[in-house]
Amino acid sequence: MTDATSTLVRMRAFLAPAPLAAIDEVRHFEAKRLATTLEHLGIDPEDVAETTEHWDAFRRDDKWVSVLAALFAEVQRQRGTIDAPIPIWPDVDDEGPNGRLFYLYLFALAYEGARDFFVAEGTPDRVIERTFEVLARHCATHRRKRGTLGVDAGWWMLPVLRGELIQVGSLQFHNVTLGVGNLSPYPWYDDDAAATLGVGFRRGDRSIGVHIPQGADLSPERLDETMGEARRVVGELWPARERRLATCATWMLDERLRTFLGPSSNIVRFQERFTILSECVDDDADVLDFVFRSPDTPLEDLSRATTLERAVLDVLSSGEHWHTCAGWFDFDGS
DSSP states (O other): OOHHHHHHHHHHHHSOOOOHHHHHHHHTOOHHHHHHHHHHTTOOHHHHHHHHHHHHHHHTOHHHHHHHHHHHHHHHHHTTOTTSOOOOOOOOGGGOHHHHTHHHHHHHHHHHHHHHHHHHHTOOHHHHHHHTTHHHHHHHHHHHHHSSSOOTTGGGHHHHHTTOEEEETTEEEEEEETTTSTTSOSSOOOHHHHHHHOTTSSTTOEEEEEEOOTTOOOOHHHHHHHHHHHHHHHHHHSOOSSOOEEEEEEGGGOTTHHHHHOTTOHHHHHHTTSEEEEEEEEOHHHHHHHHHOOTTSOGGGSOOOSHHHHHHHHHHHTTOOOEEEEEEEESSOO
16 A cells, blocks of 8 residues: 555545535536636646646546545634644655645635635735745645645645634744644643643643744744734734743754854744753654755755755764754743
8 A cells, every 4th residue: 555545545534524515516616716726826827737737637536526525625614623633644646646736626625715714804914815825835845845746745734724824924823722733732741740830831721833834034033023913913813811822843943953053043043932842752854854855865965055954964874863842932921
């Protein structure tokens, strides 16, 4: 069983059967509407053409239509329900064009409903526009990694289409409940430590997950602007009655980066915004993917052109591992 086939099995096991209305909507979604939506979302014209040219063949494949319709219906049903699990599936590129283009089709189908949801919630237009740039960015990453059209980490489209993740300035912000949402930061404090720290740290407390898009401007000035705007936007969209933390779990919070990059590094200065937990988990794959975007290249053949690239490779060559660590700062105030 290939990875892609295994992913399809997992998808079917997770998803409820596709409602007839969702299947009908997939089958009657016109190629012209598909093209117009993707153009609006900033997809390259040649990529729009490839996506629409294959659409009729996709719609004739009952297997793929049923999976797409089931996931589309799930996104529509769960929109605004932040504690619903987000399935983290491997991409299905090995299944050919149907797999590569799957999340482009999902995004086009769900876009209008997601936009209407954001508008109804009072999300500023500029934030909605930045948020939906995620599709074009993940298409660019896919082409960089694989040389073909597709959506890298397609599952990451789900929290956007469900209306619980937005982009403000340089960063993405996710409405999440600590210890409940499966994108909640990990590792985190145990129950006793969280109870001692108090409101904001406990399982069930609301929090704001911070995520770093590819190419994000992490300069201190830009991040100050981003955080100032995010506090205004999030305070209106997702108001909190109690203290709320901003949390982040990423390899960029591995404190050894301070040694390699120095105190003036934007990554290091980003770290300084957070209180970083001492317990971390090994995560070499995520670091390699984010830094190099070259999944099939042996370590010895990867670029060593930047200080960060050399740091990543030097640690791995020594037999040590890079870590994902969680951190927090006070987002709303006590």
